[in-house]
Amino acid sequence: MSNPDPKSIELLRFTTAGSVDDGKSTLIGRLLHDSKSIFEDQWDALQRSADLAGGSDVNLANLTDGLRSEREQGITIDVAYRYFATPRRKFIIADTPGHVQYTRNMVTGASTANLALVLIDARNGVVEQSKRHAYISSLLGIPHMVVCINKMDLVNYSEDRFREIREQFYAFVPRLDIRDVTFVPISALKGDNVVDESQNMPWYHGPTLLGHLEDVYIASDWNLKDFRMPVQYVIRPLTDEHHDFRGFAGQITGGVVRKGEEITVLPSGKRSVVKSIHLLDQELEEAFSPQSVVIQLEDDIDISRGDTLSSLDTLPYTTQDHDANISWMDEQPLVLGRKYIIKHGPNTTKVVFREVVHTVDIETLEEQHGTAELGLNDIGRVKFKTMAPLVYDAYRKNRNFGGFVIIDEATNDTVAAGMLRSPEKPAPVPEHKDYVI
Amino acid sequence: MNKYKLTHLDYLESEGIHVLREVAAQFERPTLMFSGGKDSIVMLRLAEKAFRPARIPFPLLNVDTGHNFPELNEFRDRRAAELGAKLIVRTVEDALAKGIATQVPGELSRNRLQIPTLLAAIEEFRFDAALGGARRDEEKARAKERFFSFRDEFGQWDPKKQRPELWNIYNGRLIPGQHMRVFPLSNWTEMDVWEYIQREKLELPSIYFAHKREVVRRAGQWLPVNDLLPPKDNEEVKTLQVRVRTIGDIMSTGCIESEATTVEHIIGEVSTARVTERGGRADDKVSESSMEDRKREGYF
Numbered sequence: 123m124s125n126p127d128p129k130s131i132e133l134l135r136f137t138t139a140g141s142v143d144d145g146k147s148t149l150i151g152r153l154l155h156d157s158k159s160i161f162e163d164q165w166d167a168l169q170r171s172a173d174l175a176g177g178s179d180v181n182l183a184n185l186t187d188g189l190r191s192e193r194e195q196g197i198t199i200d201v202a203y204r205y206f207a208t209p210r211r212k213f214i215i216a217d218t219p220g221h222v223q224y225t226r227n228m229v230t231g232a233s234t235a236n237l238a239l240v241l242i243d244a245r246n247g248v249v250e251q252s253k254r255h256a257y258i259s260s261l262l263g264i265p266h267m268v269v270c271i272n273k274m275d276l277v278n279y280s281e282d283r284f285r286e287i288r289e290q291f292y293a294f295v296p297r298l299d300i301r302d303v304t305f306v307p308i309s310a311l312k313g314d315n316v317v318d319e320s321q322n323m324p325w326y327h328g329p330t331l332l333g334h335l336e337d338v339y340i341a342s343d344w345n346l347k348d349f350r351m352p353v354q355y356v357i358r359p360l361t362d363e364h365h366d367f368r369g370f371a372g373q374i375t376g377g378v379v380r381k382g383e384e385i386t387v388l389p390s391g392k393r394s395v396v397k398s399i400h401l402l403d404q405e406l407e408e409a410f411s412p413q414s415v416v417i418q419l420e421d422d423i424d425i426s427r428g429d430t431l432s433s434l435d436t437l438p439y440t441t442q443d444h445d446a447n448i449s450w451m452d453e454q455p456l457v458l459g460r461k462y463i464i465k466h467g468p469n470t471t472k473v474v475f476r477e478v479v480h481t482v483d484i485e486t487l488e489e490q491h492g493t494a495e496l497g498l499n500d501i502g503r504v505k506f507k508t509m510a511p512l513v514y515d516a517y518r519k520n521r522n523f524g525g526f527v528i529i530d531e532a533t534n535d536t537v538a539a540g541m542l543r544s545p546e547k548p549a550p551v552p553e554h555k556d557y558v559i
Numbered sequence: 560m561n562k563y564k565l566t567h568l569d570y571l572e573s574e575g576i577h578v579l580r581e582v583a584a585q586f587e588r589p590t591l592m593f594s595g596g597k598d599s600i601v602m603l604r605l606a607e608k609a610f611r612p613a614r615i616p617f618p619l620l621n622v623d624t625g626h627n628f629p630e631l632n633e634f635r636d637r638r639a640a641e642l643g644a645k646l647i648v649r650t651v652e653d654a655l656a657k658g659i660a661t662q663v664p665g666e667l668s669r670n671r672l673q674i675p676t677l678l679a680a681i682e683e684f685r686f687d688a689a690l691g692g693a694r695r696d697e698e699k700a701r702a703k704e705r706f707f708s709f710r711d712e713f714g715q716w717d718p719k720k721q722r723p724e725l726w727n728i729y730n731g732r733l734i735p736g737q738h739m740r741v742f743p744l745s746n747w748t749e750m751d752v753w754e755y756i757q758r759e760k761l762e763l764p765s766i767y768f769a770h771k772r773e774v775v776r777r778a779g780q781w782l783p784v785n786d787l788l789p790p791k792d793n794e795e796v797k798t799l800q801v802r803v804r805t806i807g808d809i810m811s812t813g814c815i816e817s818e819a820t821t822v823e824h825i826i827g828e829v830s831t832a833r834v835t836e837r838g839g840r841a842d843d844k845v846s847e848s849s850m851e852d853r854k855r856e857g858y859f
Contacts, residue, residue, distance in 0.1 A: 207748070
């Protein structure tokens with residue numbers, strides 16, 4: 123492998139989901155192996171455990187199934203993060219189990235992915251598990267999807283079968299919010315179209331899986347339109363040298379901010395102008411999502427952790443009443459009327475759920491109304507009120523400013539994750555009294 | 560083309576800075592575990608970036624096994640002094656004397672003994688968060704660990720009871736007595752660490768670069784000869800040009816033969832390496848689950 127130039131290499135994060143026999147681990151093993159990302163000692167360890175088990179074949183799944191209970195049961199339980207690189211890109215795989223009882227792991231893995239890799243067994247076609255993974259990918263707003271139709275070697279590399287499955291998938295796509303989908307016929311076991319082009323499918327003219335992962339355009343996956351920076355931490359050195367320095371530190375979750383630009387602080391609605399943008403000893407003219415920076419403002423206004431710096435052109439919502447899609451992750455089901463803690467960026471406040479609008483049957487993807495119960499691994503839509511207002515964008519507009527988690531006050535466990543929708547009646551934008559437009 | 564594009568190093572840097580600031584904001588008494596090893600050097604750089612021009616708002620902590628490489632300790636002390644940071648050192652020696660840690664007969668490496676020493680230090684200073692430089696690519700039990708890794712009153716990690724982590728939202732809520740281990744470099748690979756060291760021109764302890772050293776061949780690795788590790792009668796002491804890839808207890812850190820005297824050379828070696836970084840660590844080889852077992856007990 124040649125040494126990539128770190129100045130130009132981008133990072134692509136993708137998620138996979140699947141169960142024991144659909145070849146997911148074989149595919150990941152193949153990507154790691156053929157891109158020379160498996161090391162000799164890892165290979166030795168795999169062979170050692172294969173010898174001990176009395177089997178002769180090396181099980182690539184043992185590379186990813188890192189916990190003892192997983193190896194004992196032969197299943198992936200948790201999200202495993204895997205890393206590999208080619209001369210053109212670096213990759214992080216969030217490898218998740220595919221069964222219904224691991225929906226929450228799939229949701230977790232999907233939250234940070236640029237791309238979802240959906241695996242379909244060519245013999246079985248589109249089954250519930252592939253639908254479920256595609257649905258969760260769409261719910262979590264993953265911008266790109268690759269549908270790998272695997273085990274093509276077992277259907278005689280048939281073009282007809284490939285087309286048939288693609289039609290099955292297209293028939294189901296309108297129910298989802300997917301913007302970019304690519305189909306690749308592969309055999310993970312034999313290596314067809316994974317890293318190297320297959321000689322067995324001359325009818326296929328598209329990219330190999332790895333070729334697509336290297337090429338797919340991801341620079342516009344971040345929202346670069348609406349400047350938002352939730353303040354994480356206020357930096358006040360209080361030294362002689364930096365006596366008056368008061369910087370607001372945070373990760374830009376949307377848009378671009380420039381020195382000299384007028385911005386607003388929410389929820390107060392006060393305004394000021396960007397005096398300087400810092401990254402250690404560098405002073406920047408502009409900064410963009412997802413950079414972590416320090417911003418100084420011209421005016422001395424009261425800003426603390428949880429406040430949001432925002433552009434004036436497009437304002438986020440500032441409301442206490444919310445409507446969201448939610449994935450419940452705890453064994454204790456949601457209790458309406460009970461207080462929970464909500465964490466949205468650096469902002470933490472209390473929340474009471476008022477209504478379960480519907481739940482989604484993850485097998486059929488039908489919405490079910492009139493069911494108030496939302497339990498472990500359920501996905502639904504809820505309405506709730508927060509004690510303090512949240513400043514946010516709809517998740518669909520900005521994944522990094524519309525997501526939240528719910529924490530149980532009694533156990534401190536993270537019990538749910540949600541995606542905010544646009545409020546039905548957006549509240550008027552707060553306007554500070556000192557300013558008249 | 561889009562000019563607002565981050566490279567992978569920029570992305571990882573921003574993620575790490577974000578995590579460090581969350582720790583400063585969410586916890587009362589955090590500490591940053593600084594050994595002078597390359598990963599903790601990168602973590603310290605991220606801490607500078609997260610809080611400058613203010614001071615890094617937490618003390619540095621090192622568990623000294625008494626088997627640390629002297630070059631490493633010298634570097635650790637100097638770097639802390641340069642940053643004006645408070646450095647707390649707690650030693651395995653002391654933990655053994657107090658009976659907090661007990662040695663198993665025949666156990667040469669002190670890696671396991673770091674666990675009770677660290678837990679005692681966390682209790683002594685009532686730390687509620689300890690930042691570590693561990694990475695998910697190091698070992699497969701680590702591949703499933705969270706950025707915010709929750710520990711119970713006994714300092715134990717339960718892989719089945721980890722909190723889901725989504726987007727860049729981290730749940731740091733604890734009840735007194737519990738603490739959090741936090742790993743800002745979770746998503747970094749060995750190569751990323753080296754590329755970042757190169758980009759930021761970070762200084763490293765000399766043992767990372769090729770140097771002449773007396774070594775003996777034991778259990779398939781080159782181990783450094785020193786007072787703690789005298790050669791056995793049947794072992795031949797050789798003087799080779801070596802460097803270390805990862806640093807642990809001097810008793811279990813294998814050296815690799817290398818001509819790499821600069822970071823550029825090392826990057827070249829890492830990109831063609833056929834053995835993982837921890838492949839030179841005897842402590843990981845005990846069983847397929849040895850890292851998982853140590854982590855459950857409270858290892859870094």
